[in-house]
Amino acid sequence: MKTYRFGVLGAGNMGMAIAEGAVRAGLMTRDQVLLFNRSEDKRAANRARGYAVTGDYTEVYTACATVLLAVKPQNFDEILPVLGACACEEKPLVVSIAAGVTFAKIEQALGADTPVIRVMPNTPLMLGEGATELVKNAAATDAQLAELCALFDTMGVTVVFDREDLLNEVIPYAGSAPAYIYAFADAMVKSAYQHGIASEDALKLFCQTMIGSAKMLLEGGKTPEELIRAVCSPGGTTIEAMRVLEARGLADMLAQANDKCIARAYELGK
Numbered sequence: 267m268k269t270y271r272f273g274v275l276g277a278g279n280m281g282m283a284i285a286e287g288a289v290r291a292g293l294m295t296r297d298q299v300l301l302f303n304r305s306e307d308k309r310a311a312n313r314a315r316g317y318a319v320t321g322d323y324t325e326v327y328t329a330c331a332t333v334l335l336a337v338k339p340q341n342f343d344e345i346l347p348v349l350g351a352c353a354c355e356e357k358p359l360v361v362s363i364a365a366g367v368t369f370a371k372i373e374q375a376l377g378a379d380t381p382v383i384r385v386m387p388n389t390p391l392m393l394g395e396g397a398t399e400l401v402k403n404a405a406a407t408d409a410q411l412a413e414l415c416a417l418f419d420t421m422g423v424t425v426v427f428d429r430e431d432l433l434n435e436v437i438p439y440a441g442s443a444p445a446y447i448y449a450f451a452d453a454m455v456k457s458a459y460q461h462g463i464a465s466e467d468a469l470k471l472f473c474q475t476m477i478g479s480a481k482m483l484l485e486g487g488k489t490p491e492e493l494i495r496a497v498c499s500p501g502g503t504t505i506e507a508m509r510v511l512e513a514r515g516l517a518d519m520l521a522q523a524n525d526k527c528i529a530r531a532y533e534l535g536k
């Protein structure tokens with residue numbers, strides 16, 4: 267029997283967002299969650315909020331039923347061998363959110379009998395609007411996967427894959443996509459400003475338009491192409507804009523950006 271239900275090895279932005287989300291959803295209480303931070307300042311702040319805290323990450327591995335690995339991919343080479351050397355009677359469920367870090371790499375250090383679920387969340391998860399993909403290794407059970415999906419479902423939507431490589435291939439479309447969207451919003455707001463519209467007004471209008479358009483896509487029963495056609499009346503304004511986007515190669519540009527993003531995920535996994 268483990269002392270804690272959930273441990274976060276690396277209680278940074280994502281680790282904290284997931285722990286807080288689980289607590290907010292009523293799936294666990296703060297004292298059932300053990301957080302690892304390197305600095306005493308952060309530990310003291312988290313202790314004051316009711317979490318259990320530690321400065322020894324091996325304790326997270328040995329004392330928690332589920333261990334969330336929420337450090338940067340670059341830290342895995344240092345951390346995994348230390349965890350692998352821990353005497354641990356009952357292996358925890360290991361959940362990794364690190365881009366590109368493979369089952370093979372984790373299993374090599376912790377043993378192939380370790381249940382591991384790789385998860386790729388995105389930052390809107392912090393507001394309960396995340397888009398998260400999950401894939402399990404052979405040692406993890408369907409019940410463990412279902413339980414973890416239920417946790418991430420409280421913070422947005424989830425999609426389960428049955429192939430590990432899809433977790434890299436999907437990164438541009440959810441994990442990294444918020445940055446694309448912010449870049450799009452930034453360009454639109456700057457353009458609006460050039461046309462005399464206050465940035466605050468432009469951002470408000472554009473963000474609502476993104477929300478509304480996303481709802482049309484999800485709930486309107488029409489494909490993106492059908493919706494584009496519906497807005498592009500012949501001889502109207504939108505069709506003029508869309509011709510420029512097409513002529514300047516928006517789709518090609520995005521495809522190139524996505525290829526680079528995916529290639530980097532494979533590189534990080536080496």
Ligand SMILES: NC(=O)c1ccc[n+]([C@@H]2O[C@H](COP(=O)([O-])OP(=O)(O)OC[C@H]3O[C@@H](n4cnc5c(N)ncnc54)[C@H](OP(=O)(O)O)[C@@H]3O)[C@@H](O)[C@H]2O)c1
Binds near residue numbers: 279281302388
């Ligand atoms: N941000 C995103 O959009 C996003 C999306 C999907 C997945 N992810 C993945 O989430 C993971 C965490 O990202 P983040 O943005 O939450 O990073 P972050 O805020 O920088 O948090 C990193 C955590 O790692 C700890 N840490 C750093 N170096 C360490 C070391 N040498 N040994 C032990 N612990 C160490 C830090 O400890 P201290 O708290 O003591 O500083 C911190 O708690 C990454 O693997 C990333 O790929 C991020």
